Amino acid sequence: MKQFKKIISTAIPLPIENIDTDQIIPARFLKATDKKGFGENLFRDWRFHKDGSINSEFVLNNDSFSGQILIAGTNFGCGSSREHAAWSIGDYGFKVVISSFFADIFKGNALNNGILPVQVSEEFLQILLNTVKENPQSKIEVDLENQKISLEETKTSETFEINPYKKLCLINGYDDIDYLISIKDTIETFEKNRITI
Amino acid sequence: MEKTLFDKVWDSHVVTTIKNGPQVLYIDKHLIHEVTSPQAFQELENRNIPLFRPKQIVATADHNTPTIDQHLPVKDELSRKQLEQLSINCKKNNIELYGLGHQYNGIVHVIAPELGITQPGMTMVCGDSHTSTHGAFGTIAFGIGTSQVAQVMASQSVITEKPKTMRIIVNGKLPKMVQPKDVILYIIAKLGTNSGTGYFIEYAGEVFENMSMEGRMTVCNMSIEMGARGGMIAPDASTYEYIKGRKFAPKEQEFDKRVAYWESLKTDTNAIFDLEFTFDATDIAPMITYGTNPGMGIKIGETIPTTENESFEKSLRYMGFEKGESLINQSINYVFIGSCTNSRIEDFRVVAEYIKGKKKALNVNALIVPGSQLVASQIKEEGLESIFEEAGFKLRQPGCSACLAMNDDKIPEGEYCVSTSNRNFEGRQGQGSRTILASPLVAASVAIEGKIIDISTTF
Numbered sequence: 001m002k003q004f005k006k007i008i009s010t011a012i013p014l015p016i017e018n019i020d021t022d023q024i025i026p027a028r029f030l031k032a033t034d035k036k037g038f039g040e041n042l043f044r045d046w047r048f049h050k051d052g053s054i055n056s057e058f059v060l061n062n063d064s065f066s067g068q069i070l071i072a073g074t075n076f077g078c079g080s081s082r083e084h085a086a087w088s089i090g091d092y093g094f095k096v097v098i099s100s101f102f103a104d105i106f107k108g109n110a111l112n113n114g115i116l117p118v119q120v121s122e123e124f125l126q127i128l129l130n131t132v133k134e135n136p137q138s139k140i141e142v143d144l145e146n147q148k149i150s151l152e153e154t155k156t157s158e159t160f161e162i163n164p165y166k167k168l169c170l171i172n173g174y175d176d177i178d179y180l181i182s183i184k185d186t187i188e189t190f191e192k193n194r195i196t197i
Numbered sequence: 198m199e200k201t202l203f204d205k206v207w208d209s210h211v212v213t214t215i216k217n218g219p220q221v222l223y224i225d226k227h228l229i230h231e232v233t234s235p236q237a238f239q240e241l242e243n244r245n246i247p248l249f250r251p252k253q254i255v256a257t258a259d260h261n262t263p264t265i266d267q268h269l270p271v272k273d274e275l276s277r278k279q280l281e282q283l284s285i286n287c288k289k290n291n292i293e294l295y296g297l298g299h300q301y302n303g304i305v306h307v308i309a310p311e312l313g314i315t316q317p318g319m320t321m322v323c324g325d326s327h328t329s330t331h332g333a334f335g336t337i338a339f340g341i342g343t344s345q346v347a348q349v350m351a352s353q354s355v356i357t358e359k360p361k362t363m364r365i366i367v368n369g370k371l372p373k374m375v376q377p378k379d380v381i382l383y384i385i386a387k388l389g390t391n392s393g394t395g396y397f398i399e400y401a402g403e404v405f406e407n408m409s410m411e412g413r414m415t416v417c418n419m420s421i422e423m424g425a426r427g428g429m430i431a432p433d434a435s436t437y438e439y440i441k442g443r444k445f446a447p448k449e450q451e452f453d454k455r456v457a458y459w460e461s462l463k464t465d466t467n468a469i470f471d472l473e474f475t476f477d478a479t480d481i482a483p484m485i486t487y488g489t490n491p492g493m494g495i496k497i498g499e500t501i502p503t504t505e506n507e508s509f510e511k512s513l514r515y516m517g518f519e520k521g522e523s524l525i526n527q528s529i530n531y532v533f534i535g536s537c538t539n540s541r542i543e544d545f546r547v548v549a550e551y552i553k554g555k556k557k558a559l560n561v562n563a564l565i566v567p568g569s570q571l572v573a574s575q576i577k578e579e580g581l582e583s584i585f586e587e588a589g590f591k592l593r594q595p596g597c598s599a600c601l602a603m604n605d606d607k608i609p610e611g612e613y614c615v616s617t618s619n620r621n622f623e624g625r626q627g628q629g630s631r632t633i634l635a636s637p638l639v640a641a642s643v644a645i646e647g648k649i650i651d652i653s654t655t656f
């Protein structure tokens with residue numbers, strides 16, 4: 001997994017609540033057997049009309065906005081556990097997703113793919129969305145080591161929570177398999193000692 | 198210390214706790230299917246990591262599979278390749294696969310319980326969010342992403358934080374026509390789609406105690422629609438009765454020994470939950486959804502709320518509904534009865550009893566998709582097949598089908614489908630499709646009438 005320490009980037013605002021993983025990547029694109037190319041179909045049915053033409057009203061098709069940060073409404077990533085959602089977000093080029101609330105499985109999937117979900121307060125989310133909407137060139141700094149997110153322009157900032165173990169994994173580019181394999185003996189001892197089942 | 202059912206099962210599976218961090222939880226059973234496993238196998242192969250406990254993995258093909266002509270090669274090339282990849286991976290790694298055409302094939306959350314794989318006190322995972330279904334047996338069961346599928350393959354464990362506990366109590370007697378699906382749709386509508394995030398739910402009280410195992414599975418299945426990792430119900434006589442005699446159930450004395458252990462799992466009287474809600478069964482009515490998340494549900498006779506919120510309005514626009522509108526008499530052309538929420542024999546008995554001697558409305562296309570081969574056989578044995586046929590319903594072969602429309606069973610753009618599945622997200626049943634979630638009984642009534650009727654007052 002790639003390391004993650006800090007990024008400074010412009011952002012794309014997507015102020016919709018309860019964005020489910022079926023919207024992030026519709027089921028018909030889940031037929032691949034590898035992890036490549038999912039970015040092409042990220043938010044597919046919002047980006048394109050049914051006849052394949054571009055929906056110019058959708059923010060990803062608006063040239064004024066770009067960047068490695070996606071800012072979305074509350075309860076982002078709910079629904080299906082498909083990790084393809086995280087793969088498509090990563091493959092499209094996002095490194096950070098900001099929301100005021102994340103669904104559990106999505107949060108874990110993102111972290112396992114080196115994408116940082118940053119949970120901010122509802123007020124700060126609105127500040128970020130409004131600032132970016134008004135000035136698409138506004139830069140946001142996400143500093144994982146100090147668990148701090150700031151708006152360069154207004155110097156407003158907020159701290160965010162992250163599990164210390166997960167933080168360590170991201171900063172060092174480790175993943176959970178490395179750790180689990182390193183404790184194989186402990187797992188085997190556990191298996192031998194258990195009384196039930 | 199007094200413990201909850203969840204604590205008892207969880208604590209007995211903790212391998213170790215990472216300093217300042219999450220816990221390593223041992224997994225008894227790992228279920229896999231074609232869509233979320235290939236990249237996990239690939240990951241392990243790339244890193245040269247062998248599978249740790251292949252005997253604790255069970256595989257099925259369900260998401261992609263066609264529901265007609267299953268004996269023929271799968272027409273869709275990408276689906277066929279994904280299914281083939283699953284067979285190759287299982288063969289290479291000595292994993293039991295109940296693939297297409299196998300007598301035990303079916304939706305992963307239907308087959309594991311009916312084969313007796315799911316048992317109380319276990320931990321189970323699957324790369325599928327509705328793994329929560331298995332909680333009906335007093336099992337800790339939850340969905341995981343593909344990276345975690347690879348972790349479990351490599352170590353039979355997952356790294357995860359212990360969720361908080363929530364108890365939802367429903368006491369009293371359910372009104373006529375109210376089914377387990379209505380109970381869970383009611384709870385989600387009351388609490389909201391993210392109310393359960395970070396929690397594991399225990400459902401308790403008379404309503405769940407009196408509920409069949411099929412009904413309990415329907416309820417636990419949709420725990421994820423509240424954002425919860427999973428939901429569970431304490432094992433009791435109904436649980437043991439259901440498991441007894443099933444293929445992988447413990448036999449004879451071993452069974453009795455297990456029952457004694459399973460009995461000990463119940464939540465202690467004074468155990469404390471982080472959060473608790475109580476509902477009155479008599480307030481529950483047949484439910485339907487009107488929006489694009491499962492929390493947007495109303496009692497069938499009620500009107501759509503008049504909430505002022507951009508996302509809410511966007512959702513109604515997608516559905517083609519208005520604030521304050523009633524859905525009674527809304528014309529419906531598609532009805533889907535199936536999915537891991539409602540495709541067990543009990544669901545089809547309810548439908549058959551309702552439609553017996555009636556005919557579906559001319560405008561309706563009614564699809565019945567059993568959850569498994571075993572359910573399909575039972576439908577035949579019990580004579581339900583001819584009831585469906587005479588009523589004009591199409592009975593298909595098992596699979597996920599129109600629940601997520603990865604195969605050919607899609608609802609056309611702009612059409613409404615009253616569906617017994619669990620998700621009404623935009624485009625879930627096909628691009629542009631509009632899903633209305635309901636119980637099998639409500640779905641059956643819609644198929645007969647060709648429109649939504651209030652079954653709670655009609656009969």
Ligand code: SF4
Nearest residue numbers: 327536537597600601
């Ligand atoms: S029936 Fe639907 S919800 Fe259930 S496992 Fe299949 S796709 Fe998922």
